[in-house]
Amino acid sequence: TQSTRPQRLLGAVQKNATRGDPRSVVKAIDEFCRHKEWAMNVGDEKGCILDSVVSELNPATVLELGTYCGYSTVRIASLLPPHAKLITLEFNPDYAKIACQVIAWAGLEDKIQLVEGSSAEWIPKMKEHFGVKMLDLVFMDHWKDDYLPDTKLLEDCGLLRKGSVLLADNVICPGSPDYLKYVRRSPRYKSQYFRSHLEYTKAEDGLEKSVFLG
Numbered sequence: 001t002q003s004t005r006p007q008r009l010l011g012a013v014q015k016n017a018t019r020g021d022p023r024s025v026v027k028a029i030d031e032f033c034r035h036k037e038w039a040m041n042v043g044d045e046k047g048c049i050l051d052s053v054v055s056e057l058n059p060a061t062v063l064e065l066g067t068y069c070g071y072s073t074v075r076i077a078s079l080l081p082p083h084a085k086l087i088t089l090e091f092n093p094d095y096a097k098i099a100c101q102v103i104a105w106a107g108l109e110d111k112i113q114l115v116e117g118s119s120a121e122w123i124p125k126m127k128e129h130f131g132v133k134m135l136d137l138v139f140m141d142h143w144k145d146d147y148l149p150d151t152k153l154l155e156d157c158g159l160l161r162k163g164s165v166l167l168a169d170n171v172i173c174p175g176s177p178d179y180l181k182y183v184r185r186s187p188r189y190k191s192q193y194f195r196s197h198l199e200y201t202k203a204e205d206g207l208e209k210s211v212f213l214g
């Protein structure tokens with residue numbers, strides 16, 4: 001039977017990356033996607049912007065919406081302080097199965113909690129089910145139409161505090177215009193656009209960083 005693209009991406013990690021070395025996992029995926037098959041990881045260019053936001057924030061609790069194959073999950077978790085936690089939600093079971101193995105190859109299982117299900121279902125359960133008090137960083141990289149409703153859900157569930165950061169991928173391509181309008185107009189956010197390119201291409205894309213003001 002035919003393999004899927006995520007399965008081939010995992011194969012590239014297992015072939016070319018060193019077990020327990022997150023940076024080699026990131027590099028193996030970027031090489032695979034640049035030279036073999038494009039895949040919708042945040043990628044190396046936007047990944048550097050992600051790294052700088054994470055490093056500057058030094059977050060204790062991170063929520064990632066949209067795991068896919070675990071590229072950004074590994075990228076973020078490799079930068080977290082010792083007792084910090086990253087919870088990542090993935091709706092697609094096939095993606096979740098691959099991401100779990102990529103995370104294991106990187107040796108980051110202890111920092112990452114991978115949950116299979118929808119953000120709408122799991123955001124309201126963050127506190128009771130994961131013992132999360134507040135989120136320091138939310139990396140939004142799931143489905144563009146869910147960015148705005150999920151942001152409002154995070155607010156309504158009391159998961160954002162003064163200084164919490166929302167970092168959204170693909171605000172230009174595929175684009176999330178309603179989300180951009182909301183965070184840029186709302187007096188409750190200080191928003192900033194980091195111009196970049198769609199992963200592994202020359203097309204414009206970027207990350208929007210929005211600090212919740214409380």
Ligand SMILES: COCc1ccccc1-c1cc(O)c2[nH]cnc(=O)c2c1
Pocket residue numbers: 040041042066141142143144169170173174198199
């Ligand atoms: C399935 O579309 C793939 C695609 C095709 C053309 C342009 C952009 C994208 C794209 C790029 C991304 O970084 C993405 N990140 C998260 N969820 C996405 O659906 C997503 C889509």
Ligand SMILES: [Mg+2]
Pocket residue numbers: 040041042141169170
């Ligand atoms: Mg993306």
